[in-house]
Amino acid sequence: MSTHAQPTTVRGTAGPNAGHENKEVGQDRKAKTQGRWAATLILPTVIVLGIVIVYPVVNAIIMSFQQDEGLDPVTGSFVAGGFAGVANYVHWLFQQCPAPDGGTTACSPGSLGAQFWSAMGTTFFFTVVTVVLETVLGFWMAIIMARTFKGRSALRAAVLVPWAIPTAVTAKLWFFIFAFDGIANKLFGTAILWTGSEGPARTAIIIADVWKTTPFMALLILAGLQMIPAEVYEAAKVDGASAWQRFTQITLPLVKPALMVAILFRVLDALRMYDLPAIMTGGANGTTTLSILVVDQIRQGFNSAAALSTITFLVIFLVAFIFVRFLGANAVQSATGPGKGKGK
Amino acid sequence: MSISTAKAASAAAAAPHLAAKRRERWANGRTYISAALIFIWCLLPFYWMIVTAFRDVGYTFDPTPFFTHVTWDNFTTVFSEDLGNHFARNLLNSLLVAGVTTIVALLFGVFAAYALARLEFRFKFLVLGFVLGASMFPGVALVTPLFQLFTNIGWYGTYQALIIPNISFVLPLTVYTLTSFFREMPWELEESARIDGCTQGQAFRKVIMPLAAPAVFTTAILAFIAAWNEFLIASQLSNESTKTVTVAIAYFAGAQPHQEPYTAVMAAGTVVTIPLVILVLVFQRKIVAGLTAGAVK
Known part of the structure; x- marks a missing residue:
């Protein structure tokens, strides 16, 4: 950043020593006005985000410690509201429901309370499988798109089409493709009821998700690939490095920062997956993700849903933390530009 | 590496000239085959939607x-x-929802992004972290408390009940994208304008705004697409009269009850998607730049 443009002109009119002092004072004053300017410009955004995010989250945390009012589905007796302690969290984490004797018992199978850990498992299953597939496929797509050939820009445009289609439409489109009489069964000569059981239902959702989001991954990786100077490859070629060696020794390490950020984005996005399973299966047959469970719970009790959404939020936060802390996916640093951000 | 090694290597490579040429042609062929596969994989389902829509x-x-x-x-x-x-x-x-969300997000985001890209101040790292964290925030964590809040104050099913939560993810996206765009602009021009006697505000309006217009425009497209495609919040907080297209498509009613109206849904999907696809094809270069801005650099 060229912060010395003005002090330089000052130095031009005064002596070297005076100029030096002026520069210090000028920079100090400049930093102060810049700080004030920055605050004025940024504060509105911070306030707006505070209202639309921080307020609901704090609200949800407060709600999560309250008892849901209403008739108890098991005992039929009226349950008053009021402070509940960690009862809502115990309800989800240990899958405990109110028992007729006033204590708690294991939630009956099929009830929302009994689905927490399976929803957690489903969410992580979808996340790991889709992100691994998208990373591998995305890398391959990026490598192809990085080459120079006729029709390259047509390919890049084509790749954007799945990305631009709303997820709700994507879900309906693949729902149609995977219908019993649909094109998928005809194409492969199979007669699978795709949304009827766990394996096929999950497969259908994974394929739809991979189709929709691999382009995003590919474009991020492509942007990383294009930062690698061609000379590096030339040099390696001359040194006799094989294509595989060039990939593992040059491409992978150099593209790693961009790749990690892309993976981080995708992982956090996949952990909150809702649209595809909600529309394709309605969460049936082992496709209930945490987000779907929260939404199902909302109409059965806000406070309990708030506890579940807080757990979901914490899980996602924890994963993001692990990524940034231990795997070096520093999205903030790459956003502040090279060399900056560190030590601040 | 020394020049002599490079020369020796190229001389060695020149000897089996024909083999190298054949290998190159084979590599080119493979590129085209891969490109065709990607092309088909990305477009075939989309094509199938349009074919079905007209069937x-x-x-x-x-x-x-x-x-x-x-x-x-x-x-x-x-x-x-x-x-x-x-x-x-x-x-x-x-x-309406996507349009207002985009305008509000830009109105706030432009100034924040300018400060983040251009000014030095304390807590910059913190602000960027906050903005990034906000963009990754799970929608369900907002829907639950907002569902209750909006029900209590009689906002359930109103437009503002859809626009406000949308801002929570569109505004961070806007700030993030614009910040990386702004960082790459020729700011020397601003410096010269200031030397010529403009205040920082004037320099911003007269020099930077016209330069920034393309970046703002690209960001607007990305913000609009993100808001237009939103489903979770709209499906929970809208009612019959404020329902958005994504929700309508998900719960579409056909001519025959109890029968999935596949062709009509594909037609609805086509109506919703075609404008986006045209937008994307026309502004392909800008959109790719906007999508990847910030992730690398």
Whole structure:
């Protein structure tokens, strides 16, 4: 950043020593006005985000410690509201429901309370499988798109089409493709009821998700690939490095920062997956993700849903933390530009 | 590496000239095959949606890969008020919600991004972290408390009940994208304007704004697409009259009850998608730049 443009002109009119002092004072004053300017410009955004995010989250945390009012589905007796302690969290984490004797018992199978850990498992299953597939496929797509050939820009445009289609439409489109009489069964000569059981239902959702989001991954990786100077490859070629060696020794390490950020984005996005399973299966047959469970719970009790959404939020936060802390996916640093951000 | 090694290597490579050429042609061929595969994988499902959208409902599951039994009927069904579809209304709702969200996000985001890209101040790292964290925030964590809040204050089903939560993810996206765009602009021009006697505010308006217009425009497209495609919040907080297109498509009513109206849904999907696809194809270069801005650099 060229912060010395003005002090330089000052130095031009005064002596070297005076100029030096002026520069210090000028920079100090400049930093102060810049700080004030920055605050004025940024504060509105911070306030707006505070209202639309921080307020609901704090609200949800407060709600999560309250008892849901209403008739108890098991005992039929009226349950008053009021402070509940960690009862809502115990309800989800240990899958405990109110028992007729006033204590708690294991939630009956099929009830929302009994689905927490399976929803957690489903969410992580979808996340790991889709992100691994998208990373591998995305890398391959990026490598192809990085080459120079006729029709390259047509390919890049084509790749954007799945990305631009709303997820709700994507879900309906693949729902149609995977219908019993649909094109998928005809194409492969199979007669699978795709949304009827766990394996096929999950497969259908994974394929739809991979189709929709691999382009995003590919474009991020492509942007990383294009930062690698061609000379590096030339040099390696001359040194006799094989294509595989060039990939593992040059491409992978150099593209790693961009790749990690892309993976981080995708992982956090996949952990909150809702649209595809909600529309394709309605969460049936082992496709209930945490987000779907929260939404199902909302109409059965806000406070309990708030506890579940807080757990979901914490899980996602924890994963993001692990990524940034231990795997070096520093999205903030790459956003502040090279060399900056560190030590601040 | 020394020049002599490079020369020696190139001389060695020149000897089996024909083999190298053949290998190169083979590599080119493989590139084209891969490119074709990606092209087909990305476009075939989209093509199938359009083919089905124009196909007579009686031939819904006809696997013929071309346009056969072409009809406009599905589009009539989509817009048929008699069947209980208010698709025109849904389109307007989406346009309104996504449009207002985009405008609000830009109004705030432009200034924040300018400060983040251009000014030195304490807590910059913190602010960027906050903005990034906000963009990754799970929608369900907002829907639960907002559902109760909006019900209590009588906002459930209103437009503002859809726009406000949308801002929570569109504004961070806007700030993030604009910040990386702004960082790459020729700011020397601002410095010269200031030397010529402009205040920082004047320099911003007269020099930077015109330069920044393309970046703002690209960001607006990305913000609009993100808001237009939103489903979770709209499905929970809208009512019959404020329902957006994504929700309408997910719960579409066909001519026959208890029968999934595949062709009509594909027609509705086509109506919603075609404008986006045209937008994306026209501004392909800018959108790719906007999508990847910030992730690398």
